[in-house]
Structures are given as structure tokens and as C-alpha cells.
Amino acid sequence: MSYRTIIALHNMDDDNDAIAPALTLCRDLNAHLSVVVVGLTPQPPMSSGYGAGAFEIWGAEFTRLSDDLTEKVEALEKWISKHQPADAVSFDVGQEYSQSGTLARDISRRVRYCDLCVFTGAYQSDSLVWEQALRGALYDTGRPVLIMNNRACPLNDLKRVMLAWDGGVQAAIAVRHALKLLANADDVHIAMADPHSATERFGDEPGSELAAYLARHSVPVTVVPLATEGRNDAETLIRHATDMDAELIVMGGYGHSRLQDWFLGSTTSNMLKSADRPLLLAH
Template structure:
């Protein structure tokens, strides 16, 4: 099963970079691109009451003026946000039409707390969501988009950090394997990518043979599975020597000249606020390599 429908979420104030990355990937595999432009309104706190008890007329008047002023500023901000969304919509439509790409573009202006749910509804009907460098570095929009598209749908996400060359046809792929369900799902979702690669390196850090995950030869089972799907697989069992798993995987990706890393996404609700927990976040921050994740 290939990627036939790809979702790209971008902010109204972002550049074209994320959309261009997603468009290039769709052109590469002949997929439909859905672009969602979002502009969450800022959270506005209500001013505290000016006094307790029965208010004197001057105080009541001051509060009424403050409420009217607040309403005016909200209306003015809403109009500006709508104009910016409309402008970005037209720009992206023009960009994608020039690329002769099958696409659709939509906008959404929702409460910040609802961003994740809005994205989740869109990601449910996509094979893959692209998280580009602009979205990745947007502390306000990035985390809820990742939560909605990755953690709440079971669908994969391709993270493209700044400086990474994005492709869905990588020559060399590093698979971070630990026999967990998340890693298995990532491999399953990336099968087309893995079977088309020239070389797939399955990397295990400090593996141990056990009845519950690895066979007597750690990595042999997943290698056999991938080989049946046409992948050309090698298995590397790595020793951490006290180093963090993320450090070991990142260095091995460099040593093997990997073009992409495929791995499971982990993280509790608390860690999700930082985009990813542990290994995944570290790799995103340190390596200019596309990271294919599934939860």
C-alpha cells in the first residue's frame, strides 16, 4: 500500500517551505496533497474585576468601556486573521496549481485548545502527515498538530527537520528496533519505503534474547519479516557503553550514511507537550534527517 493521500498543516504566518516539501514528496509518489492552513486566535484573559461589592457609577462606566474596547480589539484581530488566512489560501493555491499537483487547500480558525482535534479529524483520512521545519519550530502550533496527527490517530508522520533532504524513496534507511508495538507499527507503515530502499539497516541497542521480544538472535525476526517484503536488510547490534540510546542511534545513522530513520514514537501525555519524548525528540533536534514515526 503506497501513500495516496498526504496531509500538510501550516500556519498562516509560515513561509512556503513546508508546503513545498510536502508537494515535492507528493509529486515523487503521485499522491494527493491536502493542505490545512491554521491560525488559532490568541488566548485572551478576561480582566479582573476592578472592585468588590456594589460598584459606583464611575467604576461601572470604566468597566463597560473596557469591555467595549476589548470587543473592538477582538473583532479587529479576527478581521486581520481572516484576511491573512485568505491571503495564504490564495498564495498556496497558486503555488500548487503551478506545480500541476492534485491537491485541496482549506483553512481553519479555531480555539487553540481545539487545534489537536481539528488536525486529528483531517489526519484520519490521510496516509501520512508531513511535519516540516516551520511547523516543527512553532512552539504554539507544532505540539498540538503532532499530538493530533500522530498520537491520536495511529497514522504515521514524517518529520522533516531544517536542513534535511526529504524523500519517500531513500537509498539507505535506519530502522530503530526494540521489539515494541510502536516500532512494529512504524515498520508496517513504512513498508513501501523500506522495500524500495537499496539498504535497510535494523539497529538494536543493547539487545537481549528473550521469549517476549527478541529471538535467540536479536533482530533476526524483524529482518526475516522485512526480507519477505522485498527489503534488503542488515542487522546491527549496538552497545551503548553507557551512552543514551538516542546518541547511539544518531551516530549509527551518520556512520551508515542513512537518508531516513524509521522508528516508533514514544511519550506520555506529559512528554507530548515537548513534541516527542526521549529518543525521538533528541534525534529530531540533532540530526538533519527525515524521521518516519508511528505510534
């Protein structure tokens, strides 16, 4: 697919120059950049037991953070205007100031109106803001999400790509979103952690059906079954991505239910915590 609108989510606590990779990406793709500065409102006090003064304190904190967010938006607009490359891209900067219980929903609504959602810095696994923002960007949007992990990612000129393939629906959706990127790459590996033949997900020859499908789209593909050897799937996949020096990892995001992912973790969560290179996720 072609990318004409890219949304970049920017934590209000991040430095302004964290947006630079998104600027470069939009210049390379001739896409509009829509930056959304994300902030969490303070939690309101309980309705009883704290006295009226607690609500006054909460209101003051709410207003202070709101003002800080507005200042951040203005500062980021100035930074982008000053640091634009010679062939400048069109851009706008907005904000999403939400409670923890509604942030994912609000982010989801915005992401439906873009071709690609980008997290420019490294994913912060211990950040409630990023955890909610990522779930909002992935679930119920039908859009791919690119975690750049502080690296350049030349989507229009990729050389080496790793597909983390588990035979599931989310992985298939991710492949479909990345199809045009894969066709332009020089080397694409279908990497599978301990694939089992003759199963519902993989069939008799794990990876062969996907390889045939991609070959019909002129994707230069290699099937690579990987033995985990006591490591978890994410460690195994990341090691192979490092060995092949992949510029991008493509994978499905959160294949289990949201409740299972929350309590049990997932390969997606482990990849987000440990991967040191760009990840393209879809759900």
C-alpha cells in the same frame, strides 16, 4: 501502502516556500496535497478580576489573528499556484484556528482522512503549536507522520533507511506503514540501542525476527546493535543514521503514556529535537 492524499501542516508564521518540499513529494507520488495552516487562538481572560475591557481586548485580538490566518491561506494558495511544477498536483488550502486545549483534537480529526501527514520544515520543539499539532497527528489517527526537517525525502526512490527498533508496538506499526518504502530501498538497517537478549521485547536474538519478517517482503536488511556508551538512545541512533547517510529514519512515536512523555521526555522527543534528516513516525 500508496499515498493518494497528503496533509501538510503549515505554521501561519512560516514562510510560504516552506511548503515546497511537500509539493515536490506530492508530484513524485502523484498525490493530492491538502495544506492546513495552523494557528492558536489567544487565551481568553479570566472570568473575574479583569473587568469587561479585558474581554473586548481579547475579542479584538481573536479577530485580528483570525483575519491574519485567512490572509495567510489566500497568500499560500497564490504561492502554490505560481510555483507549481510543470506537472502540477491537485491541492487545497484550509485552516485550523483552535485553542491550545483543542488543537490536538482538531488536527487528529483532519489527519484521519489522509494517507500521510507531513511537517515540511524542522520540528520546533519549543513551539506549543507544533507540540500540539504533532500529538494530534500521531494519536488516535492510525496515520504515519513525516517530519521532513527541511530536506527532500524521495519516498518513491529511497536508497538508505534506518529503522530505530525497540521491539515495541509503536515501532512495529511504523515498520508496517513503511513496508512498501523499505522494499524499494537499497539498504535498510535495523538499528537498536543497547538491545538485551531474552527479553519480552527482543527475544533471544534482538532484531532477528524483524529481519526475517522483512526479508520475506524482499527488504535488503542488516541488523545493527549499537552500544550507547554513555549517550542516550537518541544520540546513539542519530549518530548511526549520520554514519550510514540515511535518507529516512523510521520509528515508533511516543511509546510511553502521554503523561509519561510530557513529564519525563522520551526517545521520540529527543529525536525530534536533534535529528537533521526526515523522520517517519507512527503510534
